Amino acid sequence: MGRLKYVFLLSEYINNYKAKMFFCIVIHSLYKMMPICLGFETAFIISTAFSGNLHYPERHFFIVLGMIISTALLNYLDILVSHDVAYKILTELRNLSYEKMAQISPAGLDGEKSGNIMSIVLEDIEILEWFYAHSIIQIFVAIILPTLALVIMSYFSGYISVLLLLFILLMVSIPYMSRKRSDNQGIKIQSKLGSLNAIIIDGIQGIKDIVTFQWQKEYFRRMYESNDDYNLSFYEYSKRSSSEVATINLLIGISSVASTLIIIYFSHIGKYSSQWILPLISLSTLIYAPLQETLSMSSNYGRIFGAANRVFDFLQTQPIVSDDGKIKCNCVADTFKNKILFDNVFFSYEDKASGKKNDVLKGMSFEVKEGETVVLVGSSGCGKTTCSKLLQRFWDVEKGGIYINNINIKDIDLSELRKLITVIPQDVYLFNRSIKDNLRLANKNASDDDIITALKNANAIDFVDNLKFGVETFVGERGMRLSGGEKQRLSIAQAFLKDSLILVMDEVTANLDYNNENIINQSLEKLKRNKITLMIAHRLSTIKTADRIVYIKDGICAAEGSFCELMENNEDFRALIGDVNNS
Structure with a gap:
């Protein structure tokens, strides 16, 4: 399957969009065909006008006007439909990725850098937009339109078609020959980006410790090194892709000159009348437009297929624990x-x-x-x-x-x-939502009265009532607006709302002062009643x-x-x- 392997494998996850993708290809083909037909028709009008053989000019005028209006409409439809389908596909892949994270967590993510996973779910899937919104459609159009043009030109002379076909094969061979290097560079770029994201996230989450321990120089050194690695891999990728594009453009220029000469020559020896010279030159030049667009995009195939590789491998990650119960x-x-x-x-x-x-x-x-x-x-x-x-x-x-x-x-x-099972951890994680939203994670059907009761049982109602917005107060990222004791009490309130048979507590009071420990222990005594309670502790009390x-x-x-x-x-x-x- 070659470099398209992972794109085809990913297509298994988006079977519902195949009909829409086919519709996108039809729309894009018609849109790309319009400028070619318009150029051919305009060149024909000019040639016949100079030769004195232009008949029914009004008909030609309306044909050209229809083509111009059709081009505008098809352009709008092309952008609307292709991007709509592409972003629905990306949404589907992103949803599948989040579901996969939930399925394999936490053991399947153990040892993985969160920044690298974020890079897969965000950047890698975003890069696939290039493929689904542009590349896959352009590939089909780059095959269909030049084939039709070569068939038309062979009607006038098979030699012209053969010449153009040779140049097309030369152009296609350029990205083909460097495909392995391109794919390796693409995977390298995405991996380096994942590593850089991981370091940046570490820096954001650990900024207090970095400042406290005066570790800025060491952290920035690591970040700069990772950033330099990413930039170097991107530079190598860009250097290769730009040389490919330059070579392809050179071949297009040479082909245009060669095809123009051969078209004029066959008209001179009587293969067809001179009024077809300009239309055929226009056609031989314009057929390269969809091909050039596709081959230019091929410089990004390394990153596209590298991203597809990483996304597919992530979606194929098997959970360590099988859910057979x-x-x-x-x-x-x-x-x-x-x-x-x-x-x-x-x-x-x-x-x-x-x-x-x-x-x-x-x-x-x-x-x-x-x-x-x-x-x-x-x-x-x-x-x-x-x-x-x-x-x-x-x-x-x-x-x-x-x-x-x-x-x-x-x-x-x-x-x-x-x-x-309800777990009360040592390090409580709260989302940047309201206190009420965080509590409802434990019981989505909890009423406002249930929440107030849970807060009372957890000895948290006093500090919550003293907040400006009460239970509607947003706690900040990771609950940063609350103290350790306050976060722990909210975690206990969650446990009251969940009301599970088994209670697991992992060093609940390890980082708390004496007063907070007493307050929390009082609420834990209520919580433990009629439950199986397993605790992990170092603290003597x-x-x-x-x-x-x-x-x-x-x-x-x-x-x-x-x-x-x-x-x-x-x-x-x-x-x-x-x-x-x-x-």
Whole structure:
């Protein structure tokens, strides 16, 4: 399939637009045909007028007028229809890309740079507009119109058609011979652009830390290097494409001179009357217009096909977790006693660069019952957060199983499983929308009264009421207009609105001061009632309040029990708690 491979593969995603694309080709063909017909007709009028053989001038006048009006109308339709279809296709591809992100997240995006993904979803798909709105239509027109013109000219002399065909083949061979270099350069440009976007996004999101640590010089050095790499790859691409365009234009000029001479010669030897010289010269020159337009656009094919490659590969990304479960969440919850069970769970992360596996869990087993708060404790990297991610099926276990009420979570529909679980993270993400909008992410059907109740339960109503616009207040990007404690309380309000069976809390109070910790702990006590609660903690105050502690070491549950029991019976746990106290 060659360089068109990925464009054809992408066409599978836009089958609904094939009829509209055909209509675009017809409109564009007629539009490009009009100037050729108009030039031929005008040249014929002039030739016959000079030879004294012009008959019915009024008829020719109306023919020319009709062509001019048709050209204007077809030009309007061409722009309207082709761009309408192209941008609908881009919208479809962009929607598919967002759906793919949701499907493969978060494991499928682990290790990927957000700037590179943004480049695929925005820039790469935008570049495909060149193909769907211009290139694909121009390719068909560049084949149809010159073929018709060569057939017409062969009626007067086959030698003229052969000469023009030779020049056309020479022109087409130029981008064909450099296609591999062009495609490689196109992929390189889009990759460099993705890397540059990633660095810029890092700089925007981390600007406070960059300024705080006086890291501006180092950051700008990295950004300038990436920008220089992108500019250099774009320069190499532009240099090659401009030389192609210049060579094609040179061949068109030479062909025009050669065809003019041969047209005059065959008229001189009596092949046809002299009144056809000017129309045939006009036709031989004008047939290059659609071909030249297409070949000029071919200088962008490297970027177009490079972008198509990246978009297709992204859409083909397979989710790490397969959604084969059928059980609904209302069939999982038990009205008597709910529980979750980690049964001899093994799991390892794979390093994408080296391909090596990092074993994290090596036979993890523990149980959490309804109404009980279990805290996972262990050194950094021991697998605490991994347990919460496996429970949500961000990844699947390699051996063993995770069960909710004796049902393997793999047998539960993935979206239904996530309805069963509410996660309150350490780093709360809020969208740049109102407080009410952010809360309704947890429950889109929540009424205003439900939201007020949730805010009260989360001890967040006082600070929200003090805001100028109350629940309608926009929180800023990533909730930057709120403090850490305020964001955490809104996250707890979301948990009240979602009201799931299982509650997972990841270092909820780790970055909060004493007052905020007390306020949040009060609301958490309400939230935990009648729920299965799994917490991840380093903070001593949090660990002490747990009903039971699961101490993780070397990928297994090394010990479990109350705080006092572990302090008394486990030396490693005592050493860890000593480190926490000294920190």
